[in-house]
Amino acid sequence: MVVGLFLAPTALPLDAPPLPGAIFSTDSTCTDVNLNIFDDKEDVYIDGGPAHPGAAGLPDGSYCVQVTDPSGQSVLGMSDPGAVTVADGEFVQCYQLTSILKTASSGFTVPGFDDTPNPGGEYKVWVSTDCNFDNNSTKTDNFQVKAGCPRASVSVTTFYDTNANGVRDAGEQDIVGWRFHVYGHDNLQIKRETPRLAYPRIGFYTMVESSARESNWVHTNPGQLECTLDEYDTMFVDWGNVSIGAGGANAGAFWASKDGQALITTDDLAFLSSLYLRKATGADFNPATTKALSNWLVRATDTNMAYVLSVQLAAMQLNVRHTLVNGSALVYAPGLLLYGTVGLNSAGFISITDLMSAAAAEIQAHALTTAGSPDRAGQEALKDALEDANNNKNFTQSSPSTFSFSD
DSSP: OOOOOOOOOOOOOOOOOOOOSEEEEEOTTOOOSSOOEESSGGGOEEEEEOSSTTSOOOOSEEEEEEEEOTTSOSEEEEEOTTOEEEETTEESSOEEHHHHEEEGGGTSOSBSOOOOSOTTOEEEEEEESSTTOOGGGEEEEEEEEOTTSOBOEEEEEEEEOTTOSSSOOTTOOBOTTOEEEEEEGGGEEEEEESSEEEOOBSEEEEEEEOOOSSTTEEESSOSEEEEEEOTTOEEEEEEEEEEEEOOSOOOHHHHHSHHHHHHOOHHHHHHHHTTTOBOTTSOBOOOOSHHHHHHHHHTOOTTSHHHHHHHHHHHHHHHHHTTSSOTTOEEEOGGGGGTTOTTOOTTSEEEHHHHHHHHHHHHHHOSOOOTTOTTHHHHHHHHHHHHHHHTTOSEEOSSOOOOOOOO
């Protein structure tokens, strides 16, 4: 008889928790946090402690240091073990990198660190309790050195484009922390946030502005830029963004309700009768009573696109006439870009007044737009824009909403 042995499973070691605290590059004054653009390698110092006041500090003890390219694949310099000391959660002093590192090209015998292969002059410094620089035992920071190669100057900013015209106008505020990516020769890929001043090596670059995870943010000028930088070139990039949302409107269902009908005057009915509003048959609709208007609003179908466009136009006209919506307010209507709508700008924004004028002209010119009509698609784009506005989805906002990024 064979007797099997039962072995109790052994517990697998758990990964160490991530190292608390933070490190940052600075200069010889050791006062600036995250100063990360330097004229020369000798100007680069590192310091460390809590990520922000009140946060956890670094664990006390001795640390190894290395410098690599931004990807971490090329080691450019490394310190002896215990080059950095932490006491009471902070570096005991501010350390000059060229004094504590030795170059990889010398077999780690000559002080300093080698030039980065990164064409943007970017480096990454690693400080770790483990000289193998395992991720959970390590803190890193990136910095840039301008010396050593021909360079240009690039300033990248973003602004809140209140009037959605794609140009920074007086009083329009900076947006801090908007993400963008830089792609260049030698497979350079860098993720950055605005505002950013950099001194890249000369060459060809593509800069791509990220889109916010929140769908109510819209770019108001081109978000991708390709450029060739020559020595001593100075380039300024200023991306515009605006958030969209509510504008105070009421939808057609409100104006069909008792509360809405109570607001509608005989002057409103007379005005609506002047707009060539359409029925399902394409015939004119001239509301004589609020009851007739209510029935017409709730019975709309898109068999005749001119009918549902008329409904959205009537609702918005009532919103404006009752000062719920400002006619000069801008709404985002990118679906109209295919149709050359008067008043629409290149980013897809149009004022409520211009949008209503375009809708009124369309239903006057084309009363019956059933399936197969060549004018149906253009009317549907106008209907969608007005419907979004009546449902408070596409108005430009006076101040930025929150934003975040997934890339």
